[in-house]
Amino acid sequence: MDKNQLGIEMMKEGKWEEAAKIFMEEIEANPTDAVAYVNFGNVLSAVGDSEKALKFFQKAIELGGGGSAYYSAGTLYYENEKYDDAKTMFERAVKEGLHTSDNYFMLGMCLVNSGNSRLALPYLQRGVELNQHDSEGLFQYGLCLAQEGLLDEAIDQLQKCLKIEPKHADAYYNLGVAFAFKENKQDALSMLEKALEIQPDQELAQNTKTLLESMDQQAH
Template sequence: MDKNQFGIDMMKEGKWEEAAKAFMEVIDENPTDPVAYINFGNVLSAVGETEKALKFFQKAIELGGGGAAYYSAGALFYEKEQFDEAKKMFEQAIKEGLHTSDNYFMLGMCLVNLQNTRLALPYLQRSVELNETDSESLFQYGICLAQEGSLDEAIVQLEKCIGLEPNHADAYYNLGVAYAFKENKQQALAMLEKALQIQPDHTLAKNTLAILENMDNQIN
């Protein structure tokens, strides 16, 4: 079996030492193979050796590792909450031809964390277009749409999310908020109650439900 593939298989099984050994053997045999540096960096990142991992990703970039190398570096910066640096890496990955759902999603999430939801929207939209079965992409896209005031489209995306993940309490909560803003109180209450059925300690859902019910009591 190809040593890179063997290493990847070991990573999937959580056998980090075996994976690292396989990738290091590839590097020793072919020190100009950027894929091995990316894979070894991913092992280091998985075991918390982030600074060492970054050096391997940078080496992969120098060796022409392309979009995959920039994506791995971006994921590392994102994990360290260095969102501006991560954004640059994901943008460069796109320039290098990495047009994957994951890359667009991560770029969008960088912009969300940098408080720029308007710029995040097209990247999250593209992520959903490329993978319509990713519930987290649908959820984050829906949240982003809601924050930009596109409530009808937000509801569509959040409903798609719960269609794929019926126990997504946060999606039900945000649907409840969206329906409340649209003054559809009955539907809002139903969504918030569903969120609490799934996650009884969902504080935001509890508080929002209490506010809506208190409004009813005041009217009555």
């Protein structure tokens, strides 16, 4: 096992100091190894040293670290809510050939957080096409579709999310809202009740359920 792989194993075990030591040894032995700079930056990012981590990602980019270096930098910007900078990095990662579900998902989420749901749709869609078992990807894609008024498509994605993660309270809540907009009160209430079974303190689900029930009573 080479040092980069060994360091990654340490990271998986949460042994950050050991991982950092291994990556630093690799950088000292091979100062042009872009992968080691990315990995060391990921350790720094994980322990909260964003500023220093970014310097290592930038060095990796200079050394031709490709898509993974841009992706790591993008993730760091995203975590610090710098969505425009993050979007630029994820777009560069795509240009460098990083066509992974995670990269497309993160690119979509940058646009969602910048208030551009419509522009986010193709990226979130591509993300779930590449990984159909990503419950969070399916959930966010479903939310985005709902925001754009594409309720049938949103319901389909949220139901797929629940097949993978049956206790996803927010997916049940948003399904309830989608059914309510389609004036299907029975299914809406059923979904909201399931959301509350999983997460009894979910105020949005409780408030929506109360509203639908009061409307039902007024109708009678």
